[in-house]
Amino acid sequence: MLDVKFSTNEDTHHCDAVLEGKWIVFTCSQCLDYRRKMHQETGEMITESTGNPEILHQGFYVQPRLQNFDASLS
Numbered sequence: 001m002l003d004v005k006f007s008t009n010e011d012t013h014h015c016d017a018v019l020e021g022k023w024i025v026f027t028c029s030q031c032l033d034y035r036r037k038m039h040q041e042t043g044e045m046i047t048e049s050t051g052n053p054e055i056l057h058q059g060f061y062v063q064p065r066l067q068n069f070d071a072s073l074s
């Protein structure tokens, strides 16, 4: 289970997470220009577009095979 907080603001959008190869890609159904991705193995985070910086984006992804881990992105 991966529970990721991308910022500390009050408005929260829950991101959709999909797997693209080794990358977990987070997109927001409410922010069409929002996109971040995280490497499953290294935890490397790439921000491709932040959308509105006022909005907290929370990504949630359940990993079917790997151990659960938490990622701090601050």
Ligand SMILES: [Zn+2]
Residues within 6 Å of the ligand: 013, 028, 029, 030, 031, 034, 051, 055, 057
């Ligand atoms: Zn959003």
